[in-house]
Amino acid sequence: MTSCPNCYKTMTTQAVDVYASTRPVEIDACLACRLFWFDQWESTRLVPRAVLSLFQYIGSATGQTPTPLASRFNCARCHNALDFTRDLQRTTAFTYWRCSLGHGRLISFNQFLREKNFIRTPSPAELARLRATVKQIACSQCGGPIDLATDSACSHCGAPIAMIDPDSVATAIHALTSPQSGGPPSSNANATRQALSDAQIDALFDQERMRERAGHNDLLVIGAEAIGALVSAFLRSR
Template structure:
């Protein structure tokens, strides 16, 4: 039986992944909400190769997604999920957990933050962004962030963030080394990452939207670099 997405109620797509000690787990994916459901401790037992596979899933699903519901229930027990904050090294990330410990609901952006792919904007970058736009889309939950009022999402408390291609290159290299899979990295990867860094930086100069168009999502704007890097395996 398919797992119902806590965010939208649609059936999630199971993705089989390798876990430690020769096991496998099925992580449920909702492309519409841009989120994963991890049963119990699934997120902590994934092999480095499994984490890379989830990065591929994220890179392939860049379509517009709906904001998350303000109230979400565990797909196992229907108990209300609780917004929870945690730390990975020096990076603060969030997820919605089941109080009965059935699992957790994690957006793509917060999964990337947990794996040190995403960084918060500096005060100077926030000031530069505010000079161009008044509202951005939260990379975590999809809600609008009023930059004039705050630099964090009023709903999920995630700070305005951007995908960091430099850190991304480092983390992917570390995961590949841990997976111990022999392969050659495409020599054009560095050039493509440089181009994507330029694209992300250019957002701060070109985000003026006098026509009142859709609020930008800075994390999704950098996902092209993730796809380029992973396709070089």
């Protein structure tokens, strides 16, 4: 049983597949705080399918106001203070907190999606549509309000507005469904890409939904909810 390093409640466990093991591992998560705790190297050993399977879990935070994060945390195992760490995955910067004794790391849903390269900034056209749909969204990083009319980044923490990249998700699914293909994406893959893109865009631009959540529209969580359902269907169909 692992206590959340932010709210101290018991974390839930998600069983996922990892490389170099026939047994799934259980990673710890706190939905209220939107945090994952990964023991040792669990995070880097996640197979692509495992990362995809976490989308639905992340999406289940939709509509809830996240518990604010403390500025420092203690290790879930040894209780020493965790070190704030900046890292780079290809060209994407992301951050987490790690135990200097190597017990593991704490990472937010948002930074996890960033680490796995599943995030991009909205295009100017998407931003224009968002502005027409909703005035204010919640920062995926700090939960603070972002005024879409004037800002393209959070004025509290500086994080740019971000959404899930349906192309990255479709590419990951395609890699799972045809591991040996190195050629151009099949029409099937294009259909997947389109379906994932449509699902997220529909969710983000669903005015009723966005208004209901007044003030707590976190684009990443809403996108993860929409995409997560489709991803699960794809994974189940195999």
